[in-house]
Amino acid sequence: MxxxxxxxxxxxxxxxxxxxxxxxxxxxxxxxxxxxxxxxxxxxxxxxxxxxxxxxxxxxxxxxxxxxxxxxxxxNAEAVIHSLEEQNQIIDQKISELQLIKQKIDTKIIQIKDSTRNDLLECIREIDFDERQALQLRNSIKSNYDIELSLRKLAQLSENNIYLTYGIVGVSIAREKLIDRQFCEHDSVFVMIDNESHNEKFIKVFQKGTYVCIRFNGIHKDTPPYYNKLLNYINERGYKILDGSLEMELIDPSLSLTDKEVVIELQILVKKY
Missing domain, CATH: 1.10.1660.10 (Multidrug-efflux Transporter Regulator; Chain: A; Domain 2)
Structure with a gap:
């Protein structure tokens, strides 16, 4: 031996x-x-x-x-059992986190598939949405640099992790500026969330209701003509604008080779008379 x-x-x-x-x-x-x-x-x-x-x-x-x-x-058996029970709690927490990430990936896949539909590009649609929630940081935003910086700040201020890669990211123009057709400066940045727990100070609730929407290939600086189309549509029908815009990246630059592959969707909550 x-x-x-x-x-x-x-x-x-x-x-x-x-x-x-x-x-x-x-x-x-x-x-x-x-x-x-x-x-x-x-x-x-x-x-x-x-x-x-x-x-x-x-x-x-x-x-x-x-x-x-x-x-x-x-x-001793008691110490080992206690340690393994602690480890089980850690594993359960990790499983919950992975399930949340998987859910967001599944949602992202559906979102990207829908975003690649050419028949929906540049078409004005009226869509009824249920109440949605986002983490929002109010800040003056004039460039993509401001957007990225604000998103980093929002991620830091959030009590729990936010998944910028999987969530829908967007910016908003205040209602008053929309009505005055001032499109050069955004007033906030946001990330859509599901049922995660976050600091209530940063939670923004997007109301249930009818949103007038349009999507296009391009980036945020390309939005003014499309905002004008939406506002003309809203005015022609006598609708009332109820809140600021949602200007969301359905296919964001990190997933695209060129600006023309990015898909932006504009949504404006309205009241019909």
Whole structure:
């Protein structure tokens, strides 16, 4: 029977990097049974295999090295159960976060597929929406630089993470400016949210109702002609504008090669008489 195993042999047997085994030695988590004083080679024995297997198992469960070290030095069933229950809570939280991300990805896929429909481009439509929520930061916005900076600030101020990649991002022009046809400056930036918990200070509720909408290929600086089309449509029908605009990136620049592949949709809440 083989009495000693080198660090290289242990590395292969347990699929653990030799550098990791040396680190375990340095932090007194898993020390070799014997060290050659002349060449500093580390040697391990067969009776250490179960100990290392336990370390691997606890690490795969997600326990930190500090917790693993503590439990191996204070082995008792109650402590292990408590630690595993804590880890279960962490895993449940991660599952919830991943489910939320998956839901947002599924929504994003549907949104992008709908956005690529050429038959809906540059057509004015009246769409009834249910109440929607967004995180909104009020700020003077005059350029794409201002938009990106405001989004970063909004992400920092949010109590929970917001998923800028998966959520619909947009800017808004105040109702008064819309009526006066002032389209050069936006008054806020927003990110659509579902049922996540966020700081109520930044939550904006977009009312349930009829929105006059138009979408087009282009970026935010290309919006004035389309705003004029919507306003002409609204005025011709005698509708009343109830709130500021929603100017949303259905296909944002990060997913497009050129500005002409970006899809923007304008929405204005109206009241019909």
């Amino acid at each position: 083989k009495d000693f195993f080198t660090i290289g042999e242990i590395s292969k047997l347990f699929d653990i990097n030799a550098k990791t085994l040396r680190y375990y030695d340095d932090i007194d988590l898993f020390k070799p049974s014997h060290v050659n004083l002349q060449n500093k080679y580390r040697y391990y024995t067969l009776d250490q295999f179960q100990y290392l297997e336990t370390i691997k198992y606890l690490k795969e469960l997600g326990l930190s090295l500090d917790k693993i070290k503590y439990h191996l030095n204070n082995v």
